[in-house]
Amino acid sequence: MAIDQTVLRKELRQFVTDSFLIGDDQVVFADADSFMKNGIIDSTGVLELTAHLEEKYNVTPTDDEMLPANLDSIDNLVNFIQRKLSGATAS
Amino acid sequence: MKIHDLLIHTAQAFPDRVAVSHEDRRITFASLNSASDRLAEHLRHLPVTPGDRAGILFENSIEYVLIFFAALKAGLVAVPLDTSLGADSLGKILADCDARLFFAQMKFRRKLPELLKESHSIRTVISDRHVSTGRDDLRAVPLDSILGDSSRYSESHLPGEELPPVRISPLDLSDASGSGSPHDLAAVFYTSGSTGAGKGVMLSHRNLVSNSIGTVQYLRLTPNDSVLVILPFYYIYGNSLLLTHVACGGRLVIDNRFLYPEVILDTMEQEKVTGFSGVPSNFLILLGNSTFATRKLEHLRYFTQAGGAMAPETIRRLISVFGHKQIFIMYGQTEAAPRVTWLPPERLNEKVGSIGIAVPGVTIEVFDDDDHSVPVGETGEIVVSGPNVMMGYWNQPTENAEVLRNGKLHTGDLAKQDADGYIWVVGRKKEIIKSGGNRVSAKEIEECLLANELILEACVVGVPDNILGEAIRAVIVVKNGMGSSTKEIQSYCKKHLADFKVPKQIVFVSELPKYQSGKVNKPLLKTEEFRAPAHKQTL
Numbered sequence: 105m106a107i108d109q110t111v112l113r114k115e116l117r118q119f120v121t122d123s124f125l126i127g128d129d130q131v132v133f134a135d136a137d138s139f140m141k142n143g144i145i146d147s148t149g150v151l152e153l154t155a156h157l158e159e160k161y162n163v164t165p166t167d168d169e170m171l172p173a174n175l176d177s178i179d180n181l182v183n184f185i186q187r188k189l190s191g192a193t194a195s
Numbered sequence: 196m197k198i199h200d201l202l203i204h205t206a207q208a209f210p211d212r213v214a215v216s217h218e219d220r221r222i223t224f225a226s227l228n229s230a231s232d233r234l235a236e237h238l239r240h241l242p243v244t245p246g247d248r249a250g251i252l253f254e255n256s257i258e259y260v261l262i263f264f265a266a267l268k269a270g271l272v273a274v275p276l277d278t279s280l281g282a283d284s285l286g287k288i289l290a291d292c293d294a295r296l297f298f299a300q301m302k303f304r305r306k307l308p309e310l311l312k313e314s315h316s317i318r319t320v321i322s323d324r325h326v327s328t329g330r331d332d333l334r335a336v337p338l339d340s341i342l343g344d345s346s347r348y349s350e351s352h353l354p355g356e357e358l359p360p361v362r363i364s365p366l367d368l369s370d371a372s373g374s375g376s377p378h379d380l381a382a383v384f385y386t387s388g389s390t391g392a393g394k395g396v397m398l399s400h401r402n403l404v405s406n407s408i409g410t411v412q413y414l415r416l417t418p419n420d421s422v423l424v425i426l427p428f429y430y431i432y433g434n435s436l437l438l439t440h441v442a443c444g445g446r447l448v449i450d451n452r453f454l455y456p457e458v459i460l461d462t463m464e465q466e467k468v469t470g471f472s473g474v475p476s477n478f479l480i481l482l483g484n485s486t487f488a489t490r491k492l493e494h495l496r497y498f499t500q501a502g503g504a505m506a507p508e509t510i511r512r513l514i515s516v517f518g519h520k521q522i523f524i525m526y527g528q529t530e531a532a533p534r535v536t537w538l539p540p541e542r543l544n545e546k547v548g549s550i551g552i553a554v555p556g557v558t559i560e561v562f563d564d565d566d567h568s569v570p571v572g573e574t575g576e577i578v579v580s581g582p583n584v585m586m587g588y589w590n591q592p593t594e595n596a597e598v599l600r601n602g603k604l605h606t607g608d609l610a611k612q613d614a615d616g617y618i619w620v621v622g623r624k625k626e627i628i629k630s631g632g633n634r635v636s637a638k639e640i641e642e643c644l645l646a647n648e649l650i651l652e653a654c655v656v657g658v659p660d661n662i663l664g665e666a667i668r669a670v671i672v673v674k675n676g677m678g679s680s681t682k683e684i685q686s687y688c689k690k691h692l693a694d695f696k697v698p699k700q701i702v703f704v705s706e707l708p709k710y711q712s713g714k715v716n717k718p719l720l721k722t723e724e725f726r727a728p729a730h731k732q733t734l
Contacts, residue, residue: 131305140451140452140454143302143303143305146279146454146711150454151705155705167456167484168457168485168486170456170457171455171458172458175455
């Protein structure tokens, strides 16, 4: 299943804003910005995020895929989801 | 001796050794000492007087360490703040302790306007960058503008370089630098509270220094040790890692990414740490959801575990994987600054489930309700005395009178002492569930549940019940890919426990609600939110 990258970015940004910033649109973050370093997501948030990936995109990170390189920014999430959906091995 | 004397002594003894590593940044003891001197000098010129409280809202970082020591050097009282709290709770703590100075990391800038609105006592805000306080009368001063060149951290003794073994010189508790007394209040640590600001535990310099030295002794820490710090410094266990390693000249390796366990394991290997300290949930996650068990961790000498009882089953799993490392099971309380007992690793196999013996400098007794010692093998309350016992709770005279009697700390933990003098906790005085006239230990049921191979985490609480007085509620996280039902769990409990101990309510959740420290938020588990609805009974 392929998802349009622009749509995916928009959906993920909306999820992060609604779930972790509680709709605070004052907070500006770029697609490459780290969620951890910018205080957007904490450890509970990562669990919420992975549950969302599973529910919405049917993408389940394995233990060794639970890495910032896969989950810690909009860019990383987009790449990770697309790799998983295409059946390629994620980093 | 005061807390910052630990840093001054170590900076003189080992000036070029790395005190703190955080990702690609490092600072030596000499640089840490001089930078904290410079910041302390700046603080002395602010509208604050010795004894005033300084809130610190920084995650673990070189800056946190520097600020903590600078505040103490300036005679202020450090109030480390839980960074996971919301603006409302933080504002209540700052108001409760009447903080005059506030150190706030830019990362938490979103919380500032709301929390500062209620904290009228704050006169100055210092941040790591330019931030808006949301108040026209309050400007945030950037740390860099105060520290200047000293904020450029020097590098020396990179990890992996062999250091000659050096013995720690005996520290004289009476030797204190500058003005003030070791008996002065040094820090207020707020404990997890389900409502309001919680309780502020007042710890003196003497409380923290004496306990740090005792801990260095039983862990046999040397300047060649380095610990991976995943526990926040605002949590007393994290603070203990900070002070013990500054005291012994060891290295603190900070990594705030425990949400990604593989990253933490990589850091342990890359930085060649000799120690790892965690709470039970850290070990459960590492053992259950990571490649921990397959890692060699060649340089690791020891693990320490505190922050609540770890189930014997989990301890045995840790032993089965890393039995060749030293595993220190420890017990403590914020009110005891914090270490009270340790279980010598060589006795662990025969004493799994015990919290061990008193740490050097601490005395333990097991008392009945009339404050008399109970005989060996009988249950009583753990009572602690020694230089580590807190000064009291901030502005809580009623609580102080209840907990501190005859200068001894009544911990509220129920335990038995065996013939060898080892202590075995059987539950909390206030966490004994009274169900149908029976006294039931939540801990005993939790241990039984955790021995079930389907269960990853379990927490048991008592909830009001019209018939039983209190009903037993078990909140359970099952392992990935596993399924279970209320009936299965209850049948399992029936096989291993007396009937009256079988939980009436079984609630399946994907994770237990926890404080940032890793401890389970038990008050929340008692609320309606966690009542077992019919549709949640099977997962």
